[in-house]
Amino acid sequence: MLSVILIGAGNVASHLFNAIKKSESASIIQWYNRSIGTINPFQNDVEITDDLSALKEADLYIMAVSDDSIAELSNALPFSNRLVAHTSGSVSIHQLDKKHKRAVFYPLQTFTKGAAIDFSEVPICIECLEKENLQVLKSLAEVLGCKFYKINTEQRQTLHLSAVYVNNFVNQLYRIAHEISDAKSINFDILKPLIMETARKVQDMSPYMAQTGPAKRNDKKTIKRHLKQIESEEHKAIYQMLTNSIKKTHGQR
Amino acid sequence: MLSVILIGAGNVASHLFNAIKKSESASIIQWYNRSIGTINPFQNDVEITDDLSALKEADLYIMAVSDDSIAELSNALPFSNRLVAHTSGSVSIHQLDKKHKRAVFYPLQTFTKGAAIDFSEVPICIECLEKENLQVLKSLAEVLGCKFYKINTEQRQTLHLSAVYVNNFVNQLYRIAHEISDAKSINFDILKPLIMETARKVQDMSPYMAQTGPAKRNDKKTIKRHLKQIESEEHKAIYQMLTNSIKKTHGQR
Numbered sequence: 001m002l003s004v005i006l007i008g009a010g011n012v013a014s015h016l017f018n019a020i021k022k023s024e025s026a027s028i029i030q031w032y033n034r035s036i037g038t039i040n041p042f043q044n045d046v047e048i049t050d051d052l053s054a055l056k057e058a059d060l061y062i063m064a065v066s067d068d069s070i071a072e073l074s075n076a077l078p079f080s081n082r083l084v085a086h087t088s089g090s091v092s093i094h095q096l097d098k099k100h101k102r103a104v105f106y107p108l109q110t111f112t113k114g115a116a117i118d119f120s121e122v123p124i125c126i127e128c129l130e131k132e133n134l135q136v137l138k139s140l141a142e143v144l145g146c147k148f149y150k151i152n153t154e155q156r157q158t159l160h161l162s163a164v165y166v167n168n169f170v171n172q173l174y175r176i177a178h179e180i181s182d183a184k185s186i187n188f189d190i191l192k193p194l195i196m197e198t199a200r201k202v203q204d205m206s207p208y209m210a211q212t213g214p215a216k217r218n219d220k221k222t223i224k225r226h227l228k229q230i231e232s233e234e235h236k237a238i239y240q241m242l243t244n245s246i247k248k249t250h251g252q253r
Numbered sequence: 254m255l256s257v258i259l260i261g262a263g264n265v266a267s268h269l270f271n272a273i274k275k276s277e278s279a280s281i282i283q284w285y286n287r288s289i290g291t292i293n294p295f296q297n298d299v300e301i302t303d304d305l306s307a308l309k310e311a312d313l314y315i316m317a318v319s320d321d322s323i324a325e326l327s328n329a330l331p332f333s334n335r336l337v338a339h340t341s342g343s344v345s346i347h348q349l350d351k352k353h354k355r356a357v358f359y360p361l362q363t364f365t366k367g368a369a370i371d372f373s374e375v376p377i378c379i380e381c382l383e384k385e386n387l388q389v390l391k392s393l394a395e396v397l398g399c400k401f402y403k404i405n406t407e408q409r410q411t412l413h414l415s416a417v418y419v420n421n422f423v424n425q426l427y428r429i430a431h432e433i434s435d436a437k438s439i440n441f442d443i444l445k446p447l448i449m450e451t452a453r454k455v456q457d458m459s460p461y462m463a464q465t466g467p468a469k470r471n472d473k474k475t476i477k478r479h480l481k482q483i484e485s486e487e488h489k490a491i492y493q494m495l496t497n498s499i500k501k502t503h504g505q506r
Contacts, residue, residue: 067475090475090478108443108444108446108447109446109447109450110447110450110451110454110465117450121446121449121450122446123442123443123446125443147442149440149443151439151443154437155437155438155439157478157482158433158434158436158437158439158482159434159439159443159444160479161433161479161482161483162430162433162434162439162444163430163444163447164466164467164468164479164492165426165427165429165430165433165492166426166427166430166444166447166448166451167447167448167451167465167466168464168465168466168467168468168469168495168499169426169491169492169495169499170423170426170427170448170451170452171451171454171455171460171463171464172460172464172468172495172498172499172502173418173419173422173423173426173495174418174419174423174455174460174463175459175460175461175464175502176418176498177415177416177418177419177460178459178460178461180411180414180415180418181411181412181415183411184407184408184411185408186404186408186411186412186415187402188459189376189400190361190376190378190402190404190412191361191412191415191416191419192455192456193361193362193374193375193376194361194362194363194416194419194420195419195420195423195452195455195456196374196452196453196456197362197363197370197374198363198419198420198423198424198452199423199448199449199451199452199453200449200452201363201424202424202427202445202448203445203448203449206428206431206441207424207425207427207428207430207431208428208431210424210427211421211424211425211428212363212420212421213417213420213421214417214421215417215421215425216421222320222343225343225410226413226414226417229410229411229414230414234498234501237494238422238494238495238498239417239418239422241490241491241494242421242422242425242426242491245425245429245487245491246421246422246425248487249425249428
């Protein structure tokens with residue numbers, strides 16, 4: 001049985017808590033948070049504490065805390081030579097205090113408070129400094145039913161950046177389409193199947209192969225008409241920039 | 254039994270052919286294409302022709318042809334006062350020759366040659382000039398198991414524009430993430446669940462509510478680090494423009 005102590009109580013921590021709780025081969029033996037109030041509701045499910053000096057011994061400490069507090073908090077942990085992993089996409093493994101066996105356990109997914117997530121669909125990016133600790137991290141990923149990938153800090157930071165494009169930026173394009181269609185009293189529901197299909201398509205083929213539309217065809221007439229239709233200068237600038245980007249990718253000019 | 258004659262043999266036509274063929278309450282009684290070679294493989298399933306003067310009588314003629322040929326071809330049809338619908342997202346209903354009962358039957362989805370599509374997931378945007386013809390269009394949508402929406406030409410053109418944002422532009426962001434991660438030998442598969450979840454999230458909540466990430470939080474440190482990481486000037490410009498767009502949407506400056 002893999003024993004885990006959870007540190008922090010944000011979105012990632014809560015989702016990890018729920019996922020590990022369901023498993024039979026790992027258990028959360030303690031949950032620490034700076035303010036006990038946040039984890040009070042869980043006191044019947046797990047031992048909770050807001051006192052670092054009360055932390056027990058465990059196979060793995062998962063620090064699911066804000067990027068800025070990783071260095072300081074890892075230094076404040078009153079023990080050494082135990083396996084401590086942070087869950088950040090952008091913080092170097094070396095920000096963890098070197099008295100620990102340092103590791104990263106980064107779930108690449110968008111976690112929304114309250115929204116259930118199927119953890120088996122979450123890829124875990126694993127990094128550790130000493131090879132012998134890899135197995136513990138792999139075991140936890142397996143316990144959660146996740147696919148895992150050995151990823152170094154530079155790669156993880158690149159993934160974190162890529163995720164901004166495919167998540168935050170993509171979502172902003174959804175938002176713009178929502179604004180544009182709302183302005184003409186169009187039900188946004190009409191666009192939802194297309195949104196799903198566009199995401200589904202690149203599960204099996206490269207985004208390069210999946211591309212269609214006026215920019216790829218360099219259909220000047222349609223592009224011109226679209227630009228005339230767009231009322232907001234901001235939306236127009238985004239249309240032009242991404243159209244040029246597609247043209248460049250597909251050898252149009 | 255609703256009788257349909259299909260005109261054209263592109264992606265939309267082929268998908269419509271396959272979908273209608275499966276139904277029991279509509280039937281394609283003839284398939285016309287300018288070059289017979291394209292539809293030759295279907296000659297055992299349906300009557301085919303490349304001769305406009307051989308067109309039979311039907312409840313509905315669906316012109317699934319390129320935008321540019323709609324006006325001319327609808328004029329060349331050697332009959333009048335029958336129901337003729339085009340399938341374009343951007344062409345006005347008035348481009349159809351006025352000798353016909355004019356209509357639009359626009360399936361808002363991305364069709365890829367060869368890739369199967371569940372037609373019941375395709376929203377159909379319906380328009381017609383005379384109210385009494387609405388029922389035929391609705392019936393066909395129902396036969397296909399589709400949701401349908403009454404949409405006028407201006408709304409349809411706005412949907413077509415919105416679709417470029419949520420499909421072509423979104424796909425280009427996938428492509429950029431692919432390039433960025435490829436450059437560091439990262440398996441693009443890691444990003445695929447995030448891509449799906451980002452699309453899934455806006456099925457139940459507005460893109461505004463679904464937004465997360467550094468731009469929304471105005472996390473200057475992360476944004477600065479990302480910009481430093483990005484090697485291509487083009488990717489950097491897109492990062493900046495979409496970050497500013499998110500900030501503006503969420504009241505950051």
